Amino acid sequence: MVISNHFNEDQELSLKLFVVLTRAIEAIEKQVTQNIKSYGLNLTEFGVLELLYHKGGQPIQKIGQKVLLASSSITYVVDKLEEKKYLIREACPTDRRVTYAVISEEGTKLMNEIFPQHATAMSEIMGGLSVEEKKVAVNQIKKLGLFAQNLE
Numbered sequence: 001m002v003i004s005n006h007f008n009e010d011q012e013l014s015l016k017l018f019v020v021l022t023r024a025i026e027a028i029e030k031q032v033t034q035n036i037k038s039y040g041l042n043l044t045e046f047g048v049l050e051l052l053y054h055k056g057g058q059p060i061q062k063i064g065q066k067v068l069l070a071s072s073s074i075t076y077v078v079d080k081l082e083e084k085k086y087l088i089r090e091a092c093p094t095d096r097r098v099t100y101a102v103i104s105e106e107g108t109k110l111m112n113e114i115f116p117q118h119a120t121a122m123s124e125i126m127g128g129l130s131v132e133e134k135k136v137a138v139n140q141i142k143k144l145g146l147f148a149q150n151l152e
Contacts, residue, residue, distance in 0.1 A: 053111040057102035
């Protein structure tokens with residue numbers, strides 16, 4: 001791949017890596033979104049339910065940063081999940097300003113049913129890499145992300 005004579009090899013590879021990572025994420029996210037939609041949820045709803053399922057009740061204000069969602073959208077998502085009876089709101093006993101989102105019995109039942117299917121689907125979606133390649137990719141991409149984060 002020759003982008004221009006004005007760039008050195010490191011610059012060319014950095015540009016190519018960005019494009020390759022972006023396209024891979026788009027393709028993977030499309031497949032994951034299709035899988036999650038088959039459970040009657042959108043990606044954000046599933047992300048919130050998965051967090052509560054695995055980590056227990058969370059302050060609503062903190063959910064956004066944990067599932068990479070704008071705080072303005074969290075209330076809407078929590079409302080939708082509450083309407084579907086998958087979570088309940090609970091007041092914090094020590095601080096009245098804080099409200100927790102807690103997965104309901106119905107939400108737990110749903111996740112018990114769909115999470116194993118989701119894990120299988122994720123394994124299929126990521127099937128382009130062997131177990132060893134996945135280990136290397138996780139470490140390399142994490143290293144890349146942490147480096148970029150520390151540039152701020």
